[in-house]
Amino acid sequence: MTIILHELVGADTSRPFSPHCWKTAMSLAHKGLPFERKQVCFTKVPEVEGGVSKTVPVIRDGSQVLSDSFLIAAYLDETYPDKPSLFGGEGGQAMARFVEAWSQSTLHAALNVIALQEIHDGLAPEDQAYFVHSREARLGKTFAEIAALRDAEIAGFSAKLTPLRVMLKSQPWIGGSSPLFADYIVFGALQWVRLVSTARLLEPGDAVTDWFERCLDLHDGLGRSAPAAG
Template structure:
């Protein structure tokens, strides 16, 4: 039975953008599992699988419904142990959890300041209104005010990637010689930016940019199937 995968999209269903859904998309490809994608917009999320989660990704695999990208990755490794591992053991799970926290607390906050208005523009009329109201309420200011500070924060953001940049001088992937779910966590964040905005986040030719290009090529180049924002 094919897995159902609820994937966040805007007005163009062919341009999925969620960093967390990209993690799941890469995890499914890594496990060589077929999935039927269900394009899902913000206002449709509460109806997914009868209200199974307040966010996507969500998958249905037979009778099992799983929400949250990390939980989905854990489930896929447990349910399909004969297929390529996403974690490589308990140590890999712990490492991936650290990478997830680092990404959420270091990468995502700056990316939000970069992407807000672009993400807003990607929505249809109803979802655009929802996105603006919910984000401005959360942030306490207009989207345009938040994005106005992105140039000022760029150098600091690039500097914050130095641990990743340094590590990649020793190995091609966070997972070592080949990618693991830890790679997909950081890839998802940068793919979010690539799909949503033409703003240049990464230094051209740097170790992180080269790693990102390698990730875009993985699994038949599924990351490149969605063109970069222009």
């Protein structure tokens, strides 16, 4: 049975840009499970699967409907234990919780600012007003005030990747010898900005850049199948 993945898009449907939806897409591919991608814009998310969630990703697996990328990954590992594991055990799942906390508090915090205006400009008109209101409410600043911080966030972004850069000196993946859900967490963040922003945050020859390129090639180039912005 094909799993349905509801994922976020803007006006350009070739670039589904949500980092959380990318975590789920990579998870499904990692497990080798067939899935169909159904695209939804911001203002239509409340209509997905009868309003089960205020956010995507949402998946339908037969009669099961789930939201939240981490809970989806845990469900997939539990439901399909014969397929490659996303966590490699209880310790791996606990480690992924730390990676997610670091990614969202450090990387997402910067990327929300860096890509703000470009995400807005890439939305359909009916979604732009929603986006401005929701981001101002979330970040506690006006849209103009947030956008004014962009250059400083770009300048400081490479340093935020230092923990990953140092780790990659001793192993090729966050998961160790092969990728796990923890890799997809950080990949989702960097894929997000790759798809929506012209900002170039990764330098050639950097260990993080090489890791990201390997992630793009995973699962028959699933990540690379969406064209970069610009």
